[in-house]
Amino acid sequence: MKKYIITSAFVLFAAALQAQDTYTNYTMTSTADVIGSARYVGMGGAMGALGADISAMSNNPASLGLFRKNDISITMGGVIQDAKPYEADNRGHYSFDQVGFVAAFPNMDRTSFINFGVNFQKKADYGHSIFVQNNSLNGLSQAAQLKGLYDFGKTFLGNENFRYSLPYQANNAYIYDVEVAGENGYHQIKSNGYNFNRHSFGNNYALDFSFAGSIKDRVYLGMTLGIDFLRYENSQRYVEFRDGSMGEVEDYDLLSNKYITGKGLNLKFGALVRPIEENPLRLGFAFETPTWYTLTQKDSHYSIASKWNYDGYDEVNDIYQYSYNGDGIYTNYDSPDDNFLDFNLHSPWKIRFSAASTVDTYLAWDIEYEYALYNNATVGYPREYHNNTASLGMTKDPGMTALTKDCINGIHNIRAGIEFKPLPEFAVRLGYNFWSKPMKDQARLDQTVNSKSLDFALGTDYTNLGATNMLTFGLGYRYQAFYADFAYKFRHQKGDFYAFDDSFQRQGGAGYNQFVYNGQSLRGEEVDLSRHTITFTLGFKF
Numbered sequence: 001m002k003k004y005i006i007t008s009a010f011v012l013f014a015a016a017l018q019a020q021d022t023y024t025n026y027t028m029t030s031t032a033d034v035i036g037s038a039r040y041v042g043m044g045g046a047m048g049a050l051g052a053d054i055s056a057m058s059n060n061p062a063s064l065g066l067f068r069k070n071d072i073s074i075t076m077g078g079v080i081q082d083a084k085p086y087e088a089d090n091r092g093h094y095s096f097d098q099v100g101f102v103a104a105f106p107n108m109d110r111t112s113f114i115n116f117g118v119n120f121q122k123k124a125d126y127g128h129s130i131f132v133q134n135n136s137l138n139g140l141s142q143a144a145q146l147k148g149l150y151d152f153g154k155t156f157l158g159n160e161n162f163r164y165s166l167p168y169q170a171n172n173a174y175i176y177d178v179e180v181a182g183e184n185g186y187h188q189i190k191s192n193g194y195n196f197n198r199h200s201f202g203n204n205y206a207l208d209f210s211f212a213g214s215i216k217d218r219v220y221l222g223m224t225l226g227i228d229f230l231r232y233e234n235s236q237r238y239v240e241f242r243d244g245s246m247g248e249v250e251d252y253d254l255l256s257n258k259y260i261t262g263k264g265l266n267l268k269f270g271a272l273v274r275p276i277e278e279n280p281l282r283l284g285f286a287f288e289t290p291t292w293y294t295l296t297q298k299d300s301h302y303s304i305a306s307k308w309n310y311d312g313y314d315e316v317n318d319i320y321q322y323s324y325n326g327d328g329i330y331t332n333y334d335s336p337d338d339n340f341l342d343f344n345l346h347s348p349w350k351i352r353f354s355a356a357s358t359v360d361t362y363l364a365w366d367i368e369y370e371y372a373l374y375n376n377a378t379v380g381y382p383r384e385y386h387n388n389t390a391s392l393g394m395t396k397d398p399g400m401t402a403l404t405k406d407c408i409n410g411i412h413n414i415r416a417g418i419e420f421k422p423l424p425e426f427a428v429r430l431g432y433n434f435w436s437k438p439m440k441d442q443a444r445l446d447q448t449v450n451s452k453s454l455d456f457a458l459g460t461d462y463t464n465l466g467a468t469n470m471l472t473f474g475l476g477y478r479y480q481a482f483y484a485d486f487a488y489k490f491r492h493q494k495g496d497f498y499a500f501d502d503s504f505q506r507q508g509g510a511g512y513n514q515f516v517y518n519g520q521s522l523r524g525e526e527v528d529l530s531r532h533t534i535t536f537t538l539g540f541k542f
Helices: 024-031 038-042 054-058 061-066 142-159 159-162 166-172 396-406 505-506
Strands: 072-083 094-105 112-127 128-134 191-214 221-246 249-273 282-288 292-298 302-306 308-314 319-324 340-346 350-359 362-371 378-381 394-396 410-425 427-434 462-465 470-477 482-493 494-498 525-528 529-539
Touching: 024 221, 024 249, 024 340, 024 396, 038 054, 038 410, 038 427, 038 482, 038 529, 054 061, 054 094, 054 112, 054 191, 054 221, 054 505, 061 112, 061 191, 061 221, 061 249, 061 282, 094 529, 128 350, 142 166, 142 191, 142 221, 142 505, 221 292, 378 427
Parallel strands: none
Antiparallel strands: 072 094, 072 529, 094 112, 112 191, 128 191, 191 221, 221 249, 249 282, 249 292, 249 302, 282 350, 292 340, 308 319, 340 378, 350 362, 362 410, 378 394, 410 427, 427 470, 462 494, 470 482, 482 529, 494 525
């Protein structure tokens, strides 16, 4: 049972593609954050019924109808992550959050308005670094998962894209089966631990065109057309430490980069009503269609390296010979020319209810509820192209769509905010925002589903995220037509990180005698995604 080891390092020359999956899709489409004007952030994003803020129309377009003057504003700030980043990664970064204007047009007696708004606002900030270590693998190994996926794919899938997959290329690179000089049979592989780090960056911005009108200051109706501009990038590295029967450590090192860009289109419809004429209470309702994204993943690179050196074939003794390069020098082989994958992603439907009121001119409050059907998000591939541009219409990927239903929950969001004005020109704001846990219990990235995108996947890691809690604080000052607002936000979220799926190795089967472990399951490693944000807005009403 001999294999010819072709280079001084186990090299993986894979197709340069790390395709999207359920977990990546959720990361890109999740809006479990509060980003916008500093007043909006300071109120915890609870302004859909209170209205008269340019960022509120991202939740309920009818809130635009409460403007009584023209308004122009710009917002920027900074983000600092809670967890210590990996090596040279920055803990903080600058954030440009919003710029827009509102034009208000009253009728002759000013009892009704028709308002227009254009706002360019960040929906998601992907900037974050994580570093994870697990020194207690107890023999569990990413290579064992790849071996299982290779056996499964070769037997059950058999499609032409499988040859591009990570398991297929890892097999070609001989990271599964290693023969040792002087030994009869496979080298017994026992993994002790891994290091993983990832740096993600990019944003999702929305350009919203909104229209709203009011009827005798009692009923408000609005609509928003949103165009999203998405850019998501990450670079990551996985190093596994493997202790063999020779008493030495085998290190293999996987590096990859992911780059996804594209555009999306969505619609929002909203209504507000004051049910009691002499009472400032307002009730709101809004719903948002899916965002229909056309996305391209490209410019990804991949390499794998080992510290083992192949020393040639000994014909006299009929054995392969290789040695351990103990000085820590890696031999790397990068993937060949860049490749790309066009795919379509439809984010979930969302429905929102809100209530708000004021007390004279010194107090205002707002409370809201949203339900987002993230478990119904769909993935597919363009049906056709026009002038080399992918169409919005798609052929659904049933495997990935089913995996989304298996892994992702429908998500509940509750937000509340209060604004107090001790002086007419000065405001103090507090807000709270809660998003329920997005991932189901025992969710895992099952790479055995029959999905075109997983044929190109060059990663095995996934993170089961917990609930998100946000606390916000804000200050506002107004001088004649000018206003300046400040907000601080603490966003708290943690998750359980898994570098690979251990189910193949735990279940055993043919070819697994070379992977030794003590019967324990892979534990999730806690990662902290918490961050602090400061936001400033300058505006002018006229």
